[in-house]
Each structure stands twice: as C-alpha cells, then as structure tokens.
Amino acid sequence: MSADATQPDSLSPAIEVQNLVKSYAGFLAVNNVSFTVRRGEILGFLGPNGAGKSTTMRILTGYLPATSGVARVCGVPVATRPEEVKRLIGYMPENNPLPEDMRVSEYLYYRGRLKELGRRKLSSRINEVMELCDLGRERHRIIGKLSKGFRQRVGIAEAILAEPPVIIMDEPTIGLDPHQIQLVRDLIDSLRGNMSVIISSHILPEIEVTCDRVLIINQGRIVTMGTPAELRRDIIGHSVYKLEIACDVEQLGPALAVFEPSIKISETSAPDADGFRIIYITTDRDEPIGESLLQLLRSDDRFRLRGLSRENPTLEDVFLVATRRSRDIIDAPKKPRR
Amino acid sequence: MRHFFTILSHEIRMLLVNPGTYIAAVFFLGVMGSIFIDLLNLYSAVPQETSPATVFFRLFWVPVLFMVPLLTMKSISEERRHGTLETLLTSPVSTTEVVLGKYGAAYFLYILLWGSTAVFFYILQKFAGDSRFLDAGPLIGGYLFIAVSGLFFVAIGILASSLSRNQAVSGFLCFTLLALILGLNFVSNADIFSNETLSPFKSIVQRAQIFQHLDDFSRGIIDTRQLLFYVSGATLTLILSILGLEAKILHS
Numbered sequence: 001m002s003a004d005a006t007q008p009d010s011l012s013p014a015i016e017v018q019n020l021v022k023s024y025a026g027f028l029a030v031n032n033v034s035f036t037v038r039r040g041e042i043l044g045f046l047g048p049n050g051a052g053k054s055t056t057m058r059i060l061t062g063y064l065p066a067t068s069g070v071a072r073v074c075g076v077p078v079a080t081r082p083e084e085v086k087r088l089i090g091y092m093p094e095n096n097p098l099p100e101d102m103r104v105s106e107y108l109y110y111r112g113r114l115k116e117l118g119r120r121k122l123s124s125r126i127n128e129v130m131e132l133c134d135l136g137r138e139r140h141r142i143i144g145k146l147s148k149g150f151r152q153r154v155g156i157a158e159a160i161l162a163e164p165p166v167i168i169m170d171e172p173t174i175g176l177d178p179h180q181i182q183l184v185r186d187l188i189d190s191l192r193g194n195m196s197v198i199i200s201s202h203i204l205p206e207i208e209v210t211c212d213r214v215l216i217i218n219q220g221r222i223v224t225m226g227t228p229a230e231l232r233r234d235i236i237g238h239s240v241y242k243l244e245i246a247c248d249v250e251q252l253g254p255a256l257a258v259f260e261p262s263i264k265i266s267e268t269s270a271p272d273a274d275g276f277r278i279i280y281i282t283t284d285r286d287e288p289i290g291e292s293l294l295q296l297l298r299s300d301d302r303f304r305l306r307g308l309s310r311e312n313p314t315l316e317d318v319f320l321v322a323t324r325r326s327r328d329i330i331d332a333p334k335k336p337r338r
Numbered sequence: 339m340r341h342f343f344t345i346l347s348h349e350i351r352m353l354l355v356n357p358g359t360y361i362a363a364v365f366f367l368g369v370m371g372s373i374f375i376d377l378l379n380l381y382s383a384v385p386q387e388t389s390p391a392t393v394f395f396r397l398f399w400v401p402v403l404f405m406v407p408l409l410t411m412k413s414i415s416e417e418r419r420h421g422t423l424e425t426l427l428t429s430p431v432s433t434t435e436v437v438l439g440k441y442g443a444a445y446f447l448y449i450l451l452w453g454s455t456a457v458f459f460y461i462l463q464k465f466a467g468d469s470r471f472l473d474a475g476p477l478i479g480g481y482l483f484i485a486v487s488g489l490f491f492v493a494i495g496i497l498a499s500s501l502s503r504n505q506a507v508s509g510f511l512c513f514t515l516l517a518l519i520l521g522l523n524f525v526s527n528a529d530i531f532s533n534e535t536l537s538p539f540k541s542i543v544q545r546a547q548i549f550q551h552l553d554d555f556s557r558g559i560i561d562t563r564q565l566l567f568y569v570s571g572a573t574l575t576l577i578l579s580i581l582g583l584e585a586k587i588l589h590s
Contacts, residue, residue, distance in 0.1 A: 061428040086430040097421030
C-alpha cells in the first residue's frame with residue numbers, strides 16, 4: 001500500500017456512516033443507519049437496551065464486520081482497512097473489561113506498546129493521562145482491587161492514551177456515583193475540540209450537558225438526530241409555561257387566546273389556601289413569550305399572578321417521546337438524517 | 339508480527355505472576371521427581387539394559403496430559419470471558435499475533451518446566467559419579483523429542499482454549515484431544531483397519547505413533563517425517579485456533 005493511501009485524510013469528517021446494516025441470523029441489529037461526526041465534536045448515542053448502539057460502535061472500531069453499508073473513520077474505510085482504523089480510534093467497550101491482575105501503570109504501558117507508542121514517549125504520556133484522569137495515587141495498585149470509579153478512569157485513560165483523533169466510549173458513566181460522573185464528564189469535556197468523541201449513555205442529563213449533538217437510535221434505526229435544543233423543538237413541538245395564579249379558570253382561557261391563539265391550558269391544580277393555582281399552558285410559539293405574557297396578566301385586574309416560568313422539557317421527555325413514536329412509525333423518521 | 343514480542347513478553351510475565359503456574363510447576367516437578375526416584379530404586383535393585391533417561395522420557399505422557407491443559411486452558415478463554423479480547427483486538431493487533439503470542443508464552447513455560455528436570459540428571463551424576471547413568475545420547479534425544487512434540491501439544495491446548503469461554507471446559511477438551519492423539523498408538527493394529535477401504539486411515543494412524551517417535555529420538559534417529567508431523571500438526575492446529583477465534587468474534 002502506498003504511503004499516500006495509508007495517510008488518513010485530515011479534511012474528511014471524523015466518522016462517516018452510510019446505510020450501515022448488521023444482521024445476526026435473520027435479526028437486524030442495525031438497520032440502515034447513516035450519520036456523520038465532525039472533527040472535534042462530541043456525539044451522544046442514545047437508545048433503549050438492545051437498540052443497536054454497541055453493535056454500531058463495534059463496527060466502527062473494526063471489531064465486528066458490517067453486513068452492508070459503509071463506515072469511514074477520518075476517511076479510512078473500516079471494512080477494507082481495519083488495521084489503520086484501529087490506530088485512529090480509542091475504544092472503551094461496554095462494562096469496561098480490564099485485566100484483574102495487572103497494576104494500573106503496567107496495564108497502560110502494555111496498551112501503549114500495543115498502540116505503537118515509542119518507549120520514551122510512552123512513559124511521559126502515561127504520566128500525562130494519569131494526571132488527567134486523576135489516577136496518580138493509584139498507579140501501583142492492582143486493577144482488580146480498584147473501585148468502580150477508578151476502573152472507569154483507567155478505561156478512559158487507556159482510550160485517550162495514544163491521542164487518537166476519535167474516541168468511542170460505550171456507557172462510560174454506568175454504575176458511577178454523581179461525584180464520579182462529574183469527573184468523567186469534565187474529562188470528556190476537556191477532549192472537546194481536540195478529539196471527536198462518541199459516547200453512549202442511559203444517563204440523559206449527562207448526555208445533554210456533555211454532547212454537542214445527540215443521536216437517538218431504536219430497534220436498529222436512527223429515530224432522530226440534532227442538538228438537544230433542536231430535538232426538544234422537533235420532538236416535543238411546543239413550549240410549556242407554568243403559572244401560579246389566582247383567578248377564575250373560565251376567564252383565563254379566552255384572555256390568553258386573544259393574546260396567542262395557540263395557547264392551551266393543559267393542566268390545572270386545585271386552589272391553595274390563598275386561592276392560587278398552578279396552571280400549565282402550552283403554546284406552539286417557539287420564541288420566549290414569558291415577558292409579554294407577564295405584562296398581559298399583570299395589567300388585567302381579574303388575575304393575580306404570583307409566578308411564571310418556562311418549563312424546559314428534559315432530554316428524558318424527548319427520548320421517551322421519540323422512542324415511543326419510533327415504535328409506531330419507524331419507517332418514516334421525522335427529521336432528515338443529516 | 340510487530341506486536342508478537344509485546345504480547346509474548348506480556349503473556350510470559352502474566353504466567354509468571356499467576357499462582358496457578360506455580361501450583362502446576364510444583365505438581366509437575368513433584369510427579370517427575372517421584373518417578374525419577376522410583377526409577378533410581380529400580381536401577382539400584384536390578385541391573386537394567388536401557389539408560390534411565392530412556393525410561394524416564396517414556397513416561398512423558400503423564401505430565402503432557404495434565405500440564406498442557408493447566409498451562410493453556412486460561413490463555414484465550416479467560417480473555418473471552420472477561421471481554422478483554424475486545425479491547426485487545428480493537429488495538430492495532432491481529433488475531434494471529436494474539437494467538438501466536440499466547441502460544442509462544444505457553445510453549446516457553448512448557449520447555450522451562452521440562453528443562454528444570456535436567457537438574458535430576460545433574461544431581462544423579464554429581465552424587466553417583468558414574469557416567470554410565472548419564473548417557474548423553476538418549477538424554478539429548480529425549481529433550482529434543484519433548485521440544486518438538488511440545489510444539490504440537492501446546493498448540494492443541496491453545497485450540498481447546500479458543501473454543502470455549504469456560505476454562506474448565508477448555509481444560510477437559512484439551513485433555514481429551516491429547517488423550518486421543520496419544521491413544522492412536524494403541525489402535526493402529528485394531529481389526530477395523532484390516533478393511534481395505536480404511537487403509538488411508540491406517541497409514542495416518544501409523545504416522546502418528548508418538549511413542550515410536552520417542553524411541554527413535556532416544557536412539558538418535560531424527561527423522562524429518564516425524565519433525566514434519568509435529569511442525570505441520572502445530573501449524574494446522576494454530577491456524578484452526580485463529581480461524582475459530584475469528585468465527586467466534588463474528589458471531590459474538
């Protein structure tokens with residue numbers, strides 16, 4: 001192979017997947033999946049168990065061959081040049097398997113040698129990643145005796161060891177406590193811009209904070225893809241405001257309808273001792289209408305307003321709606337895939 | 339083959355820090371030592387025609403049947419069970435390098451253990467002061483046979499280990515395969531082979547006379563056909579291990 005062909009293209013996207021299909025004995029684990037990850041971008045992979053997340057990741061690492069379709073990492077096709085792709089990827093598999101009877105520094109050294117780092121460079125790089133992952137004090141401990149949080153950090157340290165342009169992590173925060181999750185999140189955040197990262201997770205707030213874009217996959221198909229804000233708008237489709245107000249509900253509806261026809265009252269609570277109720281209203285208007293709503297209700301004597309806030313649907317709501325919808329109309333994804 | 343030596347040195351290191359290796363080594367040296375002592379008792383009681391080395395190596399099958407499974411059963415099945423094979427194979431390492439690295443380490447330890455039995459003969463010569471006990475011919479021939487046949491036996495262990503996630507299953511499978519191959523010695527004259535149509539099988543079985551090979555080696559007859567039998571057997575078994583492992587990954 002010529003030197004030119006082995007050189008990964010620096011302009012092509014970090015990951016390019018087109019019409020990827022993987023079937024196991026008649027069962028379609030990944031069904032016609034296409035997406036692109038830009039350089040330096042962090043992509044969140046969301047989906048229920050068995051949706052095809054891990055399979056897609058394994059195909060991207062060259063560990064599993066795809067049944068059909070194209071996957072490229074930095075312009076290098078995975079199917080025909082898996083050896084090169086393995087040099088471009090740092091991978092942390094699901095459940096983060098580690099050898100139980102090695103010391104942390106020994107393990108990183110061994111992995112570094114396998115990843116073709118020179119001896120001299122390797123020892124300084126090991127110190128660097130240990131510092132980054134806050135593993136300095138654990139360097140001589142046996143991996144089998146480490147707590148889950150530290151094991152996870154060893155896995156991440158190993159993935160970033162050779163400074164690959166692409167990092168793939170399958171559920172890096174599973175089973176960690178909130179403090180450890182914060183550490184892992186900061187760590188992934190620090191990779192932003194330098195490396196492209198794909199992470200899968202069930203912890204949705206986690207993905208929301210860390211990822212630039214989110215891809216929701218269900219039953220082997222991509223349900224939707226975009227920034228968390230875009231997904232909220234596309235999937236939920238309306239904004240929700242919460243009012244704390246003392247008034248006659250019968251009068252509130254028409255008053256709001258004059259202001260904005262799309263407003264509907266979705267939920268009303270019983271009045272408390274002071275006569276205030278909590279009322280949820282929904283509107284199709286995407287831009288914030290809180291201020292004008294506040295002015296309207298304050299200027300009207302019939303209403304006594306105590307509080308007004310916009311309710312942000314969480315990614316969890318988006319996820320639940322998207323995966324439920326995908327079950328009904330799985331063949332017609334709402335959003336174009338690019 | 340760039341990573342072969344990295345994996346080999348790592349595997350040897352892991353075998354040397356594994357308590358199981360020392361248990362196997364103590365067991366091996368204990369059994370071989372007691373066999374050797376029995377042998378000496380026999381020789382001191384009644385004069386014998388053959389050299390003690392010849393008789394000693396004729397019992398090679400005892401440690402082979404037990405040691406090879408113990409040394410190899412863990413190698414690949416453990417990696418598969420823990421899932422570390424996935425991390426290993428997603429680094430720029432090929433299945434061939436992994437299998438050969440593990441094979442090399444197990445073979446190294448096999449030879450190391452057998453090599454340590456040379457001390458028995460050294461002690462014997464040192465204290466008996468009789469050079470007749472230390473007949474160099476059968477000794478060198480015997481060790482050569484161990485080294486060459488070990489290539490094949492250890493490869494069988496690696497194949498068995500690549501076939502199951504469970505160490506115990508791999509161990510038993512290896513034991514059974516070795517017993518079958520060693521047992522070919524006793525079936526070559528079976529009645530079933532007198533049938534004309536089975537004559538190709540008969541010639542195969544006649545080539546696989548491992549005990550006969552040992553006798554030849556001890557007498558200093560190094561037959562290239564026998565060398566080829568072990569080397570090609572080892573190569574074929576290793577190729578099967580590599581293919582088997584890749585097939586398992588494909589369906590994982």
